[in-house]
Every structure is written in C-alpha cells, then in structure tokens.
C-alpha cells in the first residue's frame with residue numbers, strides 16, 4: 001500500500017472535553033497506548049501542542065490512529081525513514097504546510113546522502129514539533145559525528161542524582177542535557193495547562209513523563225534500535 005494514501009488534512013480545533021471523549025473512548029482501552037491518546041492526539045486536538053510524532057509498532061496502530069485523528073479533525077501523514085522505519089506525524093492547521101514538506105527517506109540513496117537528508121529532516125521535524133533548538137542542534141551534532149545520542153543521554157541520566165522528568169515532555173524526545181531549561185519549561189507548561197483543565201489527564205501525563213525518563217535511563221530506546229538493526233542485516237536466501 002502507498003502510505004501517502006493515508007494523508008489527512010486537518011480541520012478545526014476540538015474542545016478539550018470532546019478531545020478527551022474521543023481519545024479516551026472505553027473501546028480503545030488496551031488497544032493503543034496512553035502516550036498515543038494523550039500526547040499524540042489529545043494535546044494536539046485541544047491545541048496545547050500543534051503537532052506530534054511517533055514510531056508505529058504495526059499497520060494496525062497506524063490505521064487506528066488514522067481513524068481517531070480523522071474523528072478529531074487532526075491532520076496526519078505517514079513517512080518512511082529508511083526501509084524499516086515509518087514515522088507518523090499528527091498536526092493541526094498551524095503545522096499543515098510544514099507537515100506536507102516532510103519527505104520519505106531511503107538508505108538506497110547512498111550513505112552520505114542519507115546522512116545529509118537525515119540532517120535536513122531533523123531540522124524540519126524539530127521545527128514541525130516545536131522542539132527546543134538546543135535539543136535539535138544536539139541531535140544533529142550526533143548525526144554528523146556518527147555518535148549515539150541515546151547512549152549518551154542514557155549514560156548522563158544514570159549519573160544524575162536529581163533528574164527532572166519535565167525535560168522528557170513527550171515520548172521519544174531526548175533533551176540536549178538532563179538539565180535543559182527549555183525542555184523543562186515545555187514540560188512544565190503542559191503540566192500547568194492540564195492542571196487547570198482536567199485532573200485525570202493531568203495525573204496520567206505526570207506518569208507518562210516519568211515513564212519517558214525511565215525509557216532513557218533504562219536504555220529501552222537503545223534496545224529497540226538494536227533489534228531493528230539486527231533485522232536489517234543480510235539474511236541467506238531460502239531455496
């Protein structure tokens with residue numbers, strides 16, 4: 001299937017109540033994660049953030065989120081980042097034109113070109129996702145030097161006595177340092193809005209931040225990448 005067929009244009013914003021009812025419908029319990037519901041859908045539909053991104057586990061997840069995004073008036077595009085990786089981008093009207101500029105990427109373009117393209121896209125998606133520029137620059141620095149950002153973040157966090165979970169404000173976001181002021185400020189901003197808006201969602205979001213920090217501290221992202229890498233190695237042809 002051509003994944004561009006899933007492109008969805010955003011409509012208007014939803015009330016927080018309507019966004020909550022749709023994303024947290026009881027029929028979705030255990031079907032998609034709290035992070036998808038809260039960070040990828042609810043925060044964007046209610047206008048707290050303008051955009052979100054995730055790495056889908058399978059096609060079913062893409063289709064489910066696609067249905068929900070459509071019902072919530074959100075835009076969505078699915079793009080490839082190499083043979084094995086899909087990324088799903090969700091957005092409201094403020095990010096529509098930027099979203100449709102995100103291209104697909106393939107390793108077959110050649111290693112150097114692949115890295116250059118990755119850097120261009122990292123800049124584009126950093127802007128699309130309103131990530132702090134210092135954190136985007138740090139990510140790009142690792143790409144250019146061929147170093148592993150996730151490994152460095154994992155080591156740094158393990159040595160930190162009093163890390164601040166607010167720096168891990170959405171799933172998979174890695175701050176430039178454990179103490180990045182801009183990342184912490186964004187985490188704090190979301191917490192404050194949710195605190196006034198809805199106690200249940202506020203509580204769930206606090207737990208999610210903690211879990212994202214644990215993902216980095218325990219090296220879960222590194223393990224996932226390793227598994228993907230192993231799947232990419234040459235396999236003998238079956239006869």
Ligand SMILES: [Zn+2]
Pocket residue numbers: 132133134135136175176177180181182183
């Ligand atoms: Zn930063």
